[in-house]
Amino acid sequence: MKELQYLRGFGSEFSSEDPRCPNALPLGQNSPQKCPYGLYAEQLSGTSFTAPRSENRRTWLYRIRPSVGHQPFKKCANTGMTHNWGEQEPDPNQMRWKPFDLAASDEDFVDGLKTVCGAGDPKIKLGLAIHVYSCNSPMKNRAFYNADGDFLIVPQMGTLIIRTEFGKMTVSPNEICVIQQGMRFSVAVSEQSRGYILEVFGRHFHLPDLGPIGANGLANARDFLTPTAWYENCENIGFEIIGKFQGHLFSAEQNHSPFDVVAWHGNYVPYKYDLSKFMVINSVSFDHCDPSIFTVLTCPSDKLGTAIADFVIFPPRWSVQEHTFRPPYYHRNCMSEFMGLILGEYEAKKGSFQPGGATLHSIMTPHGPDKSCFEYGSNEPLVPKKVAEGTQAFMFESCLSLAVTEWGAKTCEKLDPEYFKCWQGLNSNFTGPT
Numbered sequence: 001m002k003e004l005q006y007l008r009g010f011g012s013e014f015s016s017e018d019p020r021c022p023n024a025l026p027l028g029q030n031s032p033q034k035c036p037y038g039l040y041a042e043q044l045s046g047t048s049f050t051a052p053r054s055e056n057r058r059t060w061l062y063r064i065r066p067s068v069g070h071q072p073f074k075k076c077a078n079t080g081m082t083h084n085w086g087e088q089e090p091d092p093n094q095m096r097w098k099p100f101d102l103a104a105s106d107e108d109f110v111d112g113l114k115t116v117c118g119a120g121d122p123k124i125k126l127g128l129a130i131h132v133y134s135c136n137s138p139m140k141n142r143a144f145y146n147a148d149g150d151f152l153i154v155p156q157m158g159t160l161i162i163r164t165e166f167g168k169m170t171v172s173p174n175e176i177c178v179i180q181q182g183m184r185f186s187v188a189v190s191e192q193s194r195g196y197i198l199e200v201f202g203r204h205f206h207l208p209d210l211g212p213i214g215a216n217g218l219a220n221a222r223d224f225l226t227p228t229a230w231y232e233n234c235e236n237i238g239f240e241i242i243g244k245f246q247g248h249l250f251s252a253e254q255n256h257s258p259f260d261v262v263a264w265h266g267n268y269v270p271y272k273y274d275l276s277k278f279m280v281i282n283s284v285s286f287d288h289c290d291p292s293i294f295t296v297l298t299c300p301s302d303k304l305g306t307a308i309a310d311f312v313i314f315p316p317r318w319s320v321q322e323h324t325f326r327p328p329y330y331h332r333n334c335m336s337e338f339m340g341l342i343l344g345e346y347e348a349k350k351g352s353f354q355p356g357g358a359t360l361h362s363i364m365t366p367h368g369p370d371k372s373c374f375e376y377g378s379n380e381p382l383v384p385k386k387v388a389e390g391t392q393a394f395m396f397e398s399c400l401s402l403a404v405t406e407w408g409a410k411t412c413e414k415l416d417p418e419y420f421k422c423w424q425g426l427n428s429n430f431t432g433p434t
């Protein structure tokens with residue numbers, strides 16, 4: 001495939017034209033009486049019209065046919081995606097999943113979506129869902145959109161080749177992408193592919209504030225890449241639009257490709273980010289910093305400093321702290337911590353937590369280094385050391401209390417009943433009076 005072109009920036013006002021149609025973007029206004037090349041103008045609003053300017057997101061699409069030219073939506077079978085959080089009894093235990101299965105038969109990205117856990121309700125625009133996907137074949141004349149919220153997609157295996165209304169992007173393991181509410185997309189794969197999805201129902205993802213860090217650092221805005229306009233003009237082909245609406249899937253037929261946007265401008269766009277570009281900040285004196293220093297993107301709640309969901313990574317970095325237990329500390333948190341592993345191993349649980357698997361440490365459920373990590377971290381020579389080389393673990397952290405679905409607890413058959421054992425044998429080392 002020809003090298004794809006991208007636009008750089010985060011939350012910027014972009015504009016893009018397919019080079020086959022120069023000057024397709026109307027100048028000086030959004031809705032001319034007649035658009036260049038006979039295109040239709042269509043606005044995609046990602047925030048309310050009246051959202052403050054700093055939050056306001058919308059894009060104008062100039063397309064061959066308006067999106068509304070489709071047959072009625074009909075409910076179709078859910079793939080294993082659900083927002084029914086009452087399927088299982090609540091369970092506060094630490095949970096660890098072995099790597100989720102790869103697609104066995106011909107499955108595309110939509111067929112292979114399964115919900116592991118979540119909370120809240122897209123009907124009231126509050127909450128999140130964590131899904132996994134596995135697929136081995138491309139979506140054929142099928143496009144998907146999510147009316148409920150935004151997808152942050154974390155591939156763990158296999159490159160996703162994604163067509164969107166805005167253009168094309170490829171997303172490989174150690175890259176992530178965000179496809180926001182309403183944006184139509186289609187995923188092609190040419191190999192076994194697996195990954196994780198964080199769906200948020202409320203607001204969009206932001207870059208975290210940097211406070212005293214200053215104007216630069218963590219994920220820099222210029223490293224986010226947005227596709228450039230690309231269209232196909234396919235008529236009479238039979239195209240299926242699958243919409244996720246209030247947690248259910250609906251299907252509508254239309255006789256043309258939805259990827260017919262010739263030009264667009266705006267600040268409501270899909271984007272991707274290469275996790276190796278993350279500029280890591282950490283302690284250079286002593287103690288283990290809270291993992292919020294590794295926040296790539298945050299979806300804020302209305303409570304200051306408290307996220308509906310943070311996307312946090314544990315990237316390769318130098319560890320230099322003196323007189324310090326360097327691995328993660330033992331912890332009970334008022335937030336939920338769902339972790340996944342893209343590459344290699346995670347320092348607090350070497351060996352037992354595998355790429356393509358996951359852990360969930362629920363609100364106030366104790367967790368932390370396993371016994372061997374504790375022994376190692378308590379005795380290792382505290383020389384400057386590269387840690388987490390060739391690895392990439394991540395965390396979806398949320399202020400919501402997450403419920404595990406029936407698929408996550410039972411059907412997937414990956415929940416590991418032995419997990420608690422990794423903390424047994426953390427015996428008393430107490431040297432004080434008995």
Ligand SMILES: O=C(O)Cc1cc(O)ccc1O
Nearest residue numbers: 290291328329331337348367
């Ligand atoms: O391993 C975890 O559970 C995540 C985590 C990492 C860290 O560096 C500090 C606290 C924490 O909960």
Ligand SMILES: [Fe+2]
Nearest residue numbers: 331333337367
């Ligand atoms: Fe924690």
